[in-house]
Amino acid sequence: MARDCAFSWGGKSSALARLGLAFLLFAAPHAQAFDLQAHRGGRGLRPENTLASFEHALRMGVTTLELDIAITADGIPVISHDAALNPAITRDAQGRWLQERGPLIRSLTLAQVQSYDVGRINPTSSYARAFPDQQPRDGQRISTLAALFKLVNDLGAKDVHFDMETKINPHHPESTLEPEAFVKTMLEVIREAGMTQRVMVQSFDWRTLELLHRLEPGLRTMYLTIAAPDFHTLTDGSWTAGHLLADHDGSVPRMIRASAENFPGVIWAPNYNNLSAPLVKEAQSLGLQVIPWTVNQEPLMERLIEWGVDGIITDYPDRLREVLTQKRMPLPEGVKN
Template identity: 50%
Template sequence: MALDSAFDLEAHRGGRALLPENTLPAFANALSMGVDTLELDVGVTADGEVVVSHERGLNPDLARDAAGGYVAAPGTPFVKLRLDEVRTYDVGQIRPDSPYAKQFPEQRAVEGTRIPTLKEVFALVEKSGNTRVRFNIETKIDPNHPDESPDPQAFVARLLGVIDAAGFSDRVMIQSFDWRTLLLVQKQAPKLPTVYLTLQRGSAPTNALDRATDWTAGFNPADHGGSLPRTIKAAGGAIWSPYFGDVTAALVKEAHELGLRVVVWTVNKADDMARMIEIGVDGIISDRPDLLRQVAGDKGIALPAGTPVSP
């Protein structure tokens, strides 16, 4: 995949402010609208199927059983469920009384929506006829919860197998907060760009500048001048994907001087989008790809054409 200088407009989980996250209706909406990249997350079931979900298991705010009840927290991990079991849950409507529902009050419910496989997302893109859209696929694996997903080697093997079988290797990036999976991708599929996710703020930061964490596969920013861009470069990354609140113009410049692209997450307000574009980021991941198209267009950025498709 050519990592050219073009701006990368990414629909986060398919554009979850608009339609149910990580579902075929959301991805169809993003394709119809026109985005450069579908951003999505994957896990692996007990029978080895790669499914699309931000959580490592059933999300109590999204998944309803056959009787219409939302699953109890914390939700069963996919690694303990077969695909046919996963298929019995409806993820087309947010739990109405949840904080998630308040976060995205305009999301349109789509009753009867199931958790898709990665194969089905690839098939939807083929159906759309879109030969340009890319995939930014996040491995949902947590080094602190090894029982909730396959080990990194098994996870990466399953994921790369699906990508290769679909013939989409030239259009895929693999991203993760768990850098172990990225190192494996670099060894096993060196043509796939790796995207190093980082988070330094909030209640559960995954990255510190003065030490290695459980997430960084032994890489310590202190060994690289306390610089995340330099650490990611040393690890072999192609793209740095930080939380947008952690980013400054100086850091973007430093990353660019190292040959890294910078794609920030998750930016949902127009003024923040404009500021990120002005400081020189190479792409933005957003729950509001419709708004991002408006802001990017106003900044003179060429917008990707839509390819209308139904889920």
């Protein structure tokens, strides 16, 4: 897919020139610094993926806001980890907890989506036991992506970046828009906000990332992977746009590089359980950054930093800031106004 785009730009030399310019733009100081990413805005501290969580992270000081994208029935990108309303965090207009999985976001208009309150965790859910320190903020709604960009601009957080995941599942195509429509809808908002240089897009579904290489070649892409008994994205090519480990000597970094070809700004985001020091070095030798997810324990943060990872995605940015402080590493400044 990315190979085809080289010729659509007027020949191979033109494509190389554009890629060279993109490398200069995106191998910027941000790409060199340690990337402290607040997962879902820092869901260990504030309600996930809400403007309240993002503002809290911005005031604390993070490099990047990590978030998830869904698309409503009227074509608006909103920030939600789940394709359907999650009963663990969702109350209706009467304040009643959803008793089961709610409707798909793609089936609801923005007005319908925002009629629900996602400002606290249902105290009877297992999710509440997993994040007992999360402070509720009643009245929070599922936000649009445009509203997050506005919040960041209003706060003057000019150096903060965004890591947004396309919530697309190749095994459940009915749950979301198909990849190209999804990506184009999201890209329109990113471009309108002038944020292409501050956004990286991540996905387990690598079709998304290969589309982005064609549609917005300079935008950073993050290849999500996991190999676990209950969720494994590297087995049969369904998640990896047809790429197979067997064709790359069992190497995930090599498979990512094959998918990304020579495009710059490419990141590997493995589940931390699947990472090792040699894998970090292999990936970096191929020109990939390595930013594992989701790392919440301080000793593990310390170990990964010692391995040389380029950043960490965490539910607890305050803990990661403490680790960076102990290691005398630079800290991102929080917004003051």
